[in-house]
Amino acid sequence: DQQVKQNSPSLSVQEGRISILNCDYTNSMFDYFLWYKKYPAEGPTFLISISSIKDKNEDGRFTVFLNKSAKHLSLHIVPSQPGDSAVYFCAGTEDEKLTFGTGTRLTIIP
Amino acid sequence: DAGVTQSPTHLIKTRGQQVTLRCSPKSGHDTVSWYQQALGQGPQFIFQYYEEEERQRGNFPDRFSGHQFPNYSSELNVNALLLGDSALYLCASIPGGPFGTGELFFGEGSRLTVL
Numbered sequence: 001d002q003q004v005k006q007n008s009p010s011l012s013v014q015e016g017r018i019s020i021l022n023c024d025y026t027n028s029m030f031d032y033f034l035w036y037k038k039y040p041a042e043g044p045t046f047l048i049s050i051s052s053i054k055d056k057n058e059d060g061r062f063t064v065f066l067n068k069s070a071k072h073l074s075l076h077i078v079p080s081q082p083g084d085s086a087v088y089f090c091a092g093t094e095d096e097k098l099t100f101g102t103g104t105r106l107t108i109i110p
Numbered sequence: 111d112a113g114v115t116q117s118p119t120h121l122i123k124t125r126g127q128q129v130t131l132r133c134s135p136k137s138g139h140d141t142v143s144w145y146q147q148a149l150g151q152g153p154q155f156i157f158q159y160y161e162e163e164e165r166q167r168g169n170f171p172d173r174f175s176g177h178q179f180p181n182y183s184s185e186l187n188v189n190a191l192l193l194g195d196s197a198l199y200l201c202a203s204i205p206g207g208p209f210g211t212g213e214l215f216f217g218e219g220s221r222l223t224v225l
Binding site for chain 1: 114145154158166200202214215216
């Protein structure tokens with residue numbers, strides 16, 4: 001049972017444009033949703049989170065949107081920069097335990 | 111301020127052997143969780159340690175065991191290694207106090223290859 005799904009394994013975006021990464025979930029008990037970024041040979045790095053009682057959280061170039069009725073969240077990166085090229089994981093948290101999706105590889109094209 | 115540190119970074123074992131992985135949490139963090147990331151997959155929760163006890167466990171067999179020491183550092187032990195245990199093992203620490211935004215701090219991981 002895959003509780004968190006990232007249906008796009010990869011995404012390519014032109015530098016300066018908007019990157020939109022999507023995530024669906026099935027577990028209604030998640031209390032936070034998080035996005036992590038991972039470079040090769042490094043551990044995941046926290047990017048941004050949103051409480052399950054909110055619908056939007058913004059931090060600089062990164063905005064996360066949560067649609068609870070659709071059980072869907074998305075991460076918007078504006079403007080996209082070459083350093084944003086990485087694998088992005090969304091995750092839901094319940095009792096301090098993270099359940100991750102399978103990741104989306106974002107490539108920013110200069 | 112050192113972040114989460116893990117050792118060793120890479121290791122190779124053969125089927126049936128046993129392995130011990132080590133983790134030192136970020137300063138001020140008292141809770142440690144372990145995750146397994148297989149190739150092409152997201153990290154999967156193995157277990158969590160707090161106050162030297164296993165507080166939660168994911169869907170992993172008893173071959174996977176752990177320990178937390180009084181200084182909050184932790185070990186992950188895997189017995190009777192299988193080829194399918196080949197993965198990146200990630201340690202994550204959580205600060206003491208209320209679980210704020212849900213953020214976990216990850217180490218760089220230990221890459222285990224089972225031959």
